[in-house]
Structures are given as structure tokens and as C-alpha cells.
Amino acid sequence: MTRAAHAHARPHTAAVCLDRARPSQRVRVLEVTGGREISRLLAQLHIRVGAVLRVERTAPLGGPLLVECEGGTVIIGRRLAEHVRVEVLP
Amino acid sequence: MRVALIGQPNCGKSTLFNHVAGYRSATANFPGTTVKLATSPVRLNGHLIDLIDVPGIYSLTTSNPAEDAAKRLLLSGDVDLIVNVVDASLLSRSLELTLELRELGLPMVVCLNMSDEAERKGISISASRLTELLRLPVVETIASRGLGVRNLFTHVGLQASARPADAPELAWHADVEAAVHSVETVLDGCIHARHFPRRFFAIKLVEGDDDVWAAVPACAHAVAEQARAGLVRSHGRPADSVVMSERHDRSMRLFEQAATVGRPQPDLRSQLDNWLTHPLWGYVFLLLVLGGLFWLVFGVGSALETLLLAELESLFAGVGAAFTQGTLAFAVVRSLWDGFAGGAGIVLPYLVPFLIALALLEDVGYLPRVAYLMDGLLHRIGLHGTSTLPLILGYGCSVPACLATRTLPSRRDRFLVSVLATQIPCSARSTVIFALVAFYLGPWWALAVYGFNLVIVVVSGRLLSRLWPEVSPGMILEVPRYQWPTPSVVVKKVWLRLREFIVVSWPLLIGGSVLLGLAEHWQLDAHVNAAFSPLTALLGLPVVVGTTLIFGVLRKELSMLMLVQALGTTDILSVMTTTQIVVFTLFIILYIPCLATIAALVKEIGRKLAALAMVYSLAVATLVGVAARFFLEALAR
Numbered sequence: 246m247t248r249a250a251h252a253h254a255r256p257h258t259a260a261v262c263l264d265r266a267r268p269s270q271r272v273r274v275l276e277v278t279g280g281r282e283i284s285r286l287l288a289q290l291h292i293r294v295g296a297v298l299r300v301e302r303t304a305p306l307g308g309p310l311l312v313e314c315e316g317g318t319v320i321i322g323r324r325l326a327e328h329v330r331v332e333v334l335p
Numbered sequence: 336m337r338v339a340l341i342g343q344p345n346c347g348k349s350t351l352f353n354h355v356a357g358y359r360s361a362t363a364n365f366p367g368t369t370v371k372l373a374t375s376p377v378r379l380n381g382h383l384i385d386l387i388d389v390p391g392i393y394s395l396t397t398s399n400p401a402e403d404a405a406k407r408l409l410l411s412g413d414v415d416l417i418v419n420v421v422d423a424s425l426l427s428r429s430l431e432l433t434l435e436l437r438e439l440g441l442p443m444v445v446c447l448n449m450s451d452e453a454e455r456k457g458i459s460i461s462a463s464r465l466t467e468l469l470r471l472p473v474v475e476t477i478a479s480r481g482l483g484v485r486n487l488f489t490h491v492g493l494q495a496s497a498r499p500a501d502a503p504e505l506a507w508h509a510d511v512e513a514a515v516h517s518v519e520t521v522l523d524g525c526i527h528a529r530h531f532p533r534r535f536f537a538i539k540l541v542e543g544d545d546d547v548w549a550a551v552p553a554c555a556h557a558v559a560e561q562a563r564a565g566l567v568r569s570h571g572r573p574a575d576s577v578v579m580s581e582r583h584d585r586s587m588r589l590f591e592q593a594a595t596v597g598r599p600q601p602d603l604r605s606q607l608d609n610w611l612t613h614p615l616w617g618y619v620f621l622l623l624v625l626g627g628l629f630w631l632v633f634g635v636g637s638a639l640e641t642l643l644l645a646e647l648e649s650l651f652a653g654v655g656a657a658f659t660q661g662t663l664a665f666a667v668v669r670s671l672w673d674g675f676a677g678g679a680g681i682v683l684p685y686l687v688p689f690l691i692a693l694a695l696l697e698d699v700g701y702l703p704r705v706a707y708l709m710d711g712l713l714h715r716i717g718l719h720g721t722s723t724l725p726l727i728l729g730y731g732c733s734v735p736a737c738l739a740t741r742t743l744p745s746r747r748d749r750f751l752v753s754v755l756a757t758q759i760p761c762s763a764r765s766t767v768i769f770a771l772v773a774f775y776l777g778p779w780w781a782l783a784v785y786g787f788n789l790v791i792v793v794v795s796g797r798l799l800s801r802l803w804p805e806v807s808p809g810m811i812l813e814v815p816r817y818q819w820p821t822p823s824v825v826v827k828k829v830w831l832r833l834r835e836f837i838v839v840s841w842p843l844l845i846g847g848s849v850l851l852g853l854a855e856h857w858q859l860d861a862h863v864n865a866a867f868s869p870l871t872a873l874l875g876l877p878v879v880v881g882t883t884l885i886f887g888v889l890r891k892e893l894s895m896l897m898l899v900q901a902l903g904t905t906d907i908l909s910v911m912t913t914t915q916i917v918v919f920t921l922f923i924i925l926y927i928p929c930l931a932t933i934a935a936l937v938k939e940i941g942r943k944l945a946a947l948a949m950v951y952s953l954a955v956a957t958l959v960g961v962a963a964r965f966f967l968e969a970l971a972r
Contacts, residue, residue, distance in 0.1 A: 281573075283808050288579060289393035290813060291428055294572075305614045306711030309720060309810055315428045316456070320707050322719055322809030 261333065264310065264326035266300045272331035273297050279328035290319045292329060337385045337413055338491060341405065341436060342420030343429055344391030345815040347448040351420060351478040352388040353827055355379065355488070379488040382495075387414070395435050396544065396575075401741055406546065409439060410532070416442040416491060423453035423460055423475075424816075426594060430586035434505065437471065438535040442497050444490045445473040452816065457599040465593040470500040479821045505589075507581040510569055514541055514562035521558040522551065541566070542575040604817045608704070617708050624701070629785070632689045633778055636769050639684035644905065647676040663856060670852025670900065674845030677896035678836075682844075685769045686836060687829070689762050693731045694828040698820035702727060703812055710810055716793050717800020719810035722752045726792075729756035730765070732832060733928055737935040747803050750940050754799065754948045757928040757936070758792050758955070760785070763836075763891040764924045771895055772920050775907050784920060791925070791959060847886050847893050851900055854882070860901070873957070874918050875964045877902070877911065887923055888930060894923050914967040918960050926956035 266272050274296045277284040284293075291314050292298065299313040309322045321329075342348045356375035373388040389408060390401035408414060419436050421429040426447075433445060447462055465473045472490045476483035506512055518537035526536075539547035540559035548556070563574040570577045610616050651672050658665040696702060705727065710720025721743060729736035736756035740749040760768055773781035854860040860882050864871075867881030879901045887894030898919070902910050911919070927949050928936070936945040 279808065281575075284576075285396060286808060286811050288576075289396075290811060291583075293579065293583070294576070302612060304612070304707055304711055307714060308711030309707060311612065311707060311814070315425070317425050317428060318814040320703065320710070320720065320810060320812045320814055322710060322811065325809035325811055328808075 259332070260330045262327050263298075263300075263312075263321070263329035263331050264323045266310070266331060266333065268300055268302045271297060271299050271334040273334055274329055274331050276330040277328055278330065283325065283328050287321075287325065287329065290317065291315045292319070292321070297334065298331070336382065336415045336495060337387060338416045338418055339387045339389050339408060339414045340418050340420055341389050341409075341432075342391060342446075342448075343393055343422065343425075343432060344813060346391065346420045346422040346425075346429065347478045348391065348420045349388055350821065350824060351446065351448065351476070351484065352386060353824055354478055354481050354484055356386055356388075379485075379491070382488070382492045384491070392432070394432060395539075396542070409436075409441075410550075414441060416444065416494060418444050418446055418487070418491060420446045420448050420478075423447050423450045424456050424458060426453065426458065426460060427587055427590035430589050431582045433469065433471075434582050434585055437469070437499055437505075438538055439532045440498055440534065441532075442494050443471050443499055444487065444494050445469065445471050446478075446487050447473055447475045448478050450475050451477050455600050455602060457597040458594055459597065460594040465589070468502070468504065468589055468592055470502045479818070479824075505585055507585070511541075511566065511577060511581050514566055514574075518555065518559050518562050521555050525552040525554045538578060542578050543573075607817060611701070611704050612707055617704070621705060621708055624696070628689075628692050628696075629782065630778075631692060632685055632765070633769055633773055633781070635688040636685035637774055640681060640770060640774065643680040643684060644676070647680050651676070666852045666856040667849060670848045671845060673852070673900055674841075674848030674896070677848065677892075677899070678841045678844050681770045681896060682763075682766050682836065682892050685766045686762050686833065689765060690731065690829045690832050691825065694825045695820050697828070698818070698825055700815045700817045703814045706810070706812055707814070716796030717805055718748070718751060718755075718796060721810045721812055722748065722755075725752050725756050726759060729759035729761060731762055733757045733759075733761045733932040734935045736761075737932060737939050740939055746940070747805070750944050750948075751796065751799050751803065753936055753940055754951065755792050755796055757932055757948065757952065758788070758795060758925060760788060760924050761891070762832075763929070766892045767895040767920055767923055771898075771907065771916060776913055776916060780913075780917065784917065784924075787921070787963075788924060791955065795955065844893055844896060847897065848900060851882060851886075851897055855900075870957070874922060874960045875968070876915055876919055876922075880919060884922075884926075888927055891923060891929050912971075914964060914971060917967060918964045921963050922956050922960040924956075925959055926953050928952065 260275050263272065263274075274292060274294050276294060277287055277292070287293065292312075296314060301311040301313055301318065303310050307323055309320045310326055312319050312321055340348045340352055352373065352375070355377050356373075375386050375388075377384055377386045387408070389405045392402045392405045395402070395406050395409070409417075417436055417439070419433050421433060436443060445465070447460065447465070450460065453460060462473045462475050472494055474483060474487045474490050476487055478484065507515070515534070515537045518540050519533050522531075522533055522536055522540075526533075536547055536551060537559075540551065540555065541562050543563060548559075566574040566577045611620055651669075654672065655665070655669065658668055702723070706720035706723040708720075709723045713720055713722060722740075725736045725740050725743075733756055736759075737753045740752045740756070743749050743752060768781050768784050772784055851860065854863070860879075863885070864878045864881035867884060868878055870884075871878055871881050880898060883894040883897040883901050886897045899905055899907070904910060907916065927933070933945065933949065936948055940948070
């Protein structure tokens with residue numbers, strides 16, 4: 246799904262990068278940028294367009310995010326999280 | 336019959352392997368432990384099979400060397416049957432790999448492992464329903480307790496030559512199916528081999544997999560390209576993403592049909608992470624764990640060392656009395672005994688508690704949490720939290736640490752982490768720190784050596800990452816559940832690492848001891864020492880330690896044991912100053928890693944980079960040794 250199509254479908258939610266999401270927020274993945282290698286890495290742990298994630302917590306010192314996805318828990322470094330555009334779910 | 340155990344990381348594959356194959360494979364509760372393919376002949380229910388433990392993989396889309404190894408094995412034609420180990424508590428996700436493996440068309444049995452965990456999460460799965468839907472035998476097991484394992488291998492025997500039946504209900508959407516089919520048809524015309532994974536090849540071509548693309552004849556490329564372009568047109572996104580969605584879609588549907596989700600049981604372990612990954616308490620706990628580990632190893636080790644050394648010395652008094660001092664026979668017997676006693680009295684007391692503690696931490700699943708906590712800090716030296724695991728393994732042994740870098744995505748990260756891991760005191764070098772520094776100078780000195788070593792690693796990391804700037808995308812790591820360590824797994828893991836010392840290093844140690852004894856008897860060691868004298872003089876060390884540095888390349892703990900022999904006394908303080916002991920230890924920790932590590936380095940990062948790493952380590956060791964010497968001498972004044 247393209248970003249434009251999504252923006253059209255949900256005009257009220259703004260897309261942010263995953264690294265901006267706060268603990269205990271639920272988000273839906275809109276787009277993974279940064280090329281094939283990066284989307285492959287993320288897709289393996291089911292972080293793909295359409296997936297719903299729950300940010301459990303974030304580490305201090307610019308550390309990674311702990312994210313729940315399809316029953317599993319995944320650590321995602323901030324640099325990688327910058328490539329995941331998400332919308333925050335209510 | 337060759338049977339490959341395949342599953343996602345942390346699904347309990349290696350535990351299962353250990354259960355049937357005995358003391359041959361190491362496991363750990365974090366992704367990427369199985370970096371080489373462990374094979375073991377196993378007799379099960381009267382069948383003799385070769386069981387292959389394959390690294391944990393998420394898919395057959397290669398993104399790191401470990402997955403590459405798995406894919407190559409599966410396509411080599413050397414595998415007769417796949418046992419797909421599935422973590423029942425992550426069923427919906429794990430089924431995607433199952434579906435992908437199914438495409439290979441090999442005989443296959445699905446092992447639904449950890450069903451107890453699934454129950455706890457409120458997921459109840461009907462294995463029989465899943466068998467029907469997948470048209471593959473699905474067997475429930477709890478490998479950590481050995482439940483269902485026998486039944487699993489009964490099915491392996493039954494399934495030996497049965498290729499998976501067609502399952503029309505697993506078919507994809509018509510347009511994707513048509514695209515795959517068009518490629519299958521052209522492959523049939525191109526490839527003349529009787530058996531090849533036709534559907535797997537076709538799907539991989541549609542996905543645009545580079546390896547399969549290169550492996551099939553060029554005549555298939557045009558049709559595959561057409562099929563890909565068609566999918567991009569109709570779906571508005573890359574073809575591999577379309578295929579991935581199809582698998583996701585089917586596995587979600589399978590999950591819905593075979594499993595019901597109820598209320599999860601309250602689980603203390605989820606509360607545990609609120610504390611252990613807490614921004615403040617997480618670090619406090621981390622320090623407590625590492626500190627506890629240190630004091631435990633030191634406490635147990637030094638008590639045992641004192642006891643054992645006295646015991647062994649009095650034993651030798653009896654044996655030695657039979658020989659006349661100064662004769663060749665006495666020199667040989669004495670040095671044989673010294674080599675044996677060094678291993679038993681000085682190495683084992685520290686090595687055993689250390690290995691037990693490390694195995695427990697691994698098995699409990701604490702290490703990925705450490706990666707989470709440390710990622711921010713490691714960024715400052717140009718690395719990621721993922722590198723924590725090899726670095727921590729480095730405290731056990733540099734060899735598995737270097738091998739574990741295989742799971743890192745870039746060559747640059749593999750080089751950096753393996754160089755840094757070899758600068759970390761492994762258990763052999765820890766023995767030197769404990770038995771020399773802590774034993775003679777006190778535990779605080781030993782702690783200072785560890786602390787200083789960490790500073791060197793940090794500076795090294797900053798320096799090297801400045802020279803080779805970062806390109807890797809960052810950390811992504813799955814967090815396993817906490818679990819109670821399985822005693823048998825811990826024992827096996829400790830034994831596996833201990834065996835390495837007993838069969839490789841101990842004989843070397845005894846041999847080295849005899850060589851040194853003979854050299855001393857014929858007074859040859861003076862020449863070696865003279866050759867090394869510029870270095871020992873620079874470091875301010877006694878000339879006699881020259882020979883010991885050679886032995887350090889064989890095994891690090893040898894240099895310390897040889898030191899005792901070269902100095903001719905166990906009362907080191909009477910012949911070496913505090914400064915000399917510290918400088919000697921620092922030099923031993925940092926200079927060229929041992930032979931086994933060099934071999935691992937060559938294997939992982941290539942000959943050139945390994946040579947570079949060795950030159951670098953020698954330079955760092957000399958620099959640090961000299962700096963420490965002058966600093967401590969100035970301090971003592």
C-alpha cells in the first residue's frame with residue numbers, strides 16, 4: 246500500500262517514524278524505507294507494512310526500542326527504527 | 336538417512352538435538368548460537384540417522400552467513416528429511432518458515448515444541464487439525480523435558496521417503512499462483528535433472544532471490560522477470576513483498592483454523608522485565624550480576640586453588656623422592672608433574688565455576704536483555720547491542736566469540752567485533768588474572784585489571800570505528816522468554832567447553848612444561864630469553880619471562896603456568912614486583928591471541944584482516960604494557 250493511499254484512507258493520523266513512538270503506544274506500520282536489505286531484516290521478525298506493533302519500552306542513552314509484534318518481543322535499534330514509518334493507533 | 340533440524344532462533348532446536356545427540360552441540364537462549372552445523376549419528380527406534388543441527392533461521396531469504404549455510408545445506412541434496420521445529424507459543428509467525436520449507440518438496444515432520452509455553456500464553460493448538468491442514472505429520476514435544484521426543488522420531492522413521500502431499504487449500508491467490516506456475520513450466524523445460532525443488536525455485540525466482548537466480552539456467556530468467564513485473568503492476572509493490580504477504584496470509588489462516596486463543600495465565604516472567612530492562616534498575620541489576628559472577632568465580636577459585644596446590648605439592652614430594660635432583664629424569668618428571676598440576680590446581684578451579692555461571696546466564700535468556708541495555712553505550716564505540724553477545728561470549732572463550740560474529744550483518748562489524756572480542760580476557764586469560772593478580776595482589780587489583788581492559792576495548796572500538804566508518808543498518812534481535820535453565824543442557828554446555836581445555840590445552844600444557852623443563856636442564860632457555868630481552872626490557876619484566884611469552888600463543892594460561900616454572904617458585908612476589916605482575920598480565924591479555932583464536936579469526940574475517948588484527952594486538956599490548964609500567968612505577972615512587 247502506498248503512503249498516499251493510506252493518508253487518504255486515514256486523514257486524521259499523521260505518519261511518524263517508529264523511533265518517535267512512545268512506550269505503551271500501539272502503532273501500525275505504513276512503510277519501510279531504506280532499501281531491500283533493511284526491509285528484509287525487519288520483515289523476518291514480522292515488522293512489515295500493515296503489522297501492528299506495541300512499543301513496550303525504550304532504552305536510555307539513545308538505546309533501542311523493545312517492541313511486541315505478533316506475540317514475540319523484538320529489540321529494534323533506533324537507526325533501524327528510523328526507517329519504519331508508522332501511524333499511532335488510538 | 337540425513338535429517339536436518341530446522342527452525343527459527345530460540346525454538347528449542349538445539350535443546351532437542353542435545354536431548355538425542357548427547358554431549359555434542361552447544362545451545363544458548365539467544366539467537367545465533369548455532370553458528371556451525373553440528374552433525375551427530377543417532378540411533379533412534381532402530382533407525383540410524385545423521386542428525387544435523389542447523390543455525391536458527393527466520394526464512395530462506397538469505398540475509399546473513401548463518402542463513403546462507405542453512406539454505407546451501409537444504410539445496411545440496413544431502414538432506415533426506417526436514418524436522419521443522421516450531422515454537423508453539425509463536426505459532427502464527429513460525430508457520431511462515433514451515434510453509435517455505437514445504438515448498439522444497441522434501442519429506443518433512445513438524446515438531447510443535449514448547450506447547451507448555453503456548454498453553455501459558457492461552458494458546459491451545461490442535462496438532463491433529465494442523466496435520467490435516469498442512470498434510471504433514473505434526474508432533475507435539477516439550478524438548479526441555481524430553482517429552483514427545485521418542486514419538487517425534489517414530490514419525491521421522493515413518494515419513495522417511497514420503498514427499499509432502501499437495502495441499503490445494505494452502506494455494507495462494509490466483510494471480511500469484513499463476514505467476515509461480517508460469518515460471519515452474521519454463522523451469523521444467525530448462526532443467527533436465529529428474530529431481531529438483533521445482534516450486535521452491537519458481538517461488539524464489541519470483542521473489543528475486545540472487546542465489547537461485549544464479550543457479551538456474553538463463554532461459555528461465557525472462558519468464559521470471561515477466562512474472563515479477565506482472566505482480567508489481569497488479570499489486571503496486573515489489574514481488575518479494577507480495578509473496579511474503581501470501582505466506583503471511585496462509586499462516587495466519589492456518590493459525591486461526593488450528594488454534595484457539597484464550598486468556599493467558601498470569602506470568603511472573605513478564606513482570607521480571609519491568610525490572611531487568613528498567614532504565615535505572617536494569618543497570619543496577621546488570622552490575623550486580625557481573626559483580627556477583629566475578630566474586631563467585633574468585634571466591635570458589637582461590638579457595639580451591641590454595642587447597643589443591645598444597646595437596647598436589649605434598650603428593651609430588653612422595654613421587655619426587657624416588658629421583659635424584661639435577662638428573663635428566665628428575666627434570667622430566669618434575670616438569671610433567673608441573674604441567675599436570677598447573678591444569679588441575681590453577682586452571683580448573685577458576686574455569687569450572689566460570690563456565691557454569693556463563694552457561695546459566697545464557698540458558699536463562701538474560702544475555703539479549705544485556706544487549707538491549709548496552710546498545711546505547713555500544714553506539715558510542717561504533718557498534719550495536721547485537722555485538723554484546725559475541726563480546727560477552729569473549730569472556731568465556733575468544734573462539735566462540737569470533738564464530739558468533741557470523742550472525743552480524745556486515746563484514747565491518749564482524750571485523751570490529753572479533754578484534755574487540757579477542758582483546759577481552761577469555762576464561763584462560765581470566766585464569767591468569769585470578770591466579771596471578773588476584774591471588775598475589777588481591778581482588779581489587781584484579782578488578783582494576785578488568786576495568787582497565789574495558790577502557791582499552793572502548794578506546795580500541797572508537798579508534799577502529801573511526802578508521803572504518805559504519806554502514807550497517809542497526810540492531811534487530813529477538814528477545815526470548817526467560818526460562819529455567821535445564822540442568823542437562825547446562826552440564827553439556829560446560830562439558831563441551833571444558834573438554835576443549837582437557838583434550839587440547841592440557842596436553843599442550845604438559846608438553847610445553849616438559850619442553851621448558853628440558854630447555855632449562857640443558858640451559859637453552861637463556862638463548863630464547865636473550866632473543867626476547869629487548870621486549871622484556873622495554874616492559875621492565877624479568878628476562879626469564881621471555882620463554883613464557885611463546886607459550887602464551889599456544890594457550891594464554893600456559894604463559895602463567897610457565898611463569899611459575901621459569902621463575903622456579905610459586906612465591907611470585909619474592910621475584911616480581913607488583914608493577915611487573917600487572918604489566919605481565921596486561922601484556923598477556925592483549926598480545927596476539929592464542930592459536931585456536933587465530934584459526935577462528937582466519938575463518939571468519941579472512942587471512943588478511945586476521946593478520947592485521949594480530950599486528951594491531953601486538954602494538955596495543957606493547958603500548959599498554961609500557962604505559963602501565965611507567966604509570967605504576969611513577970605511582971610507586
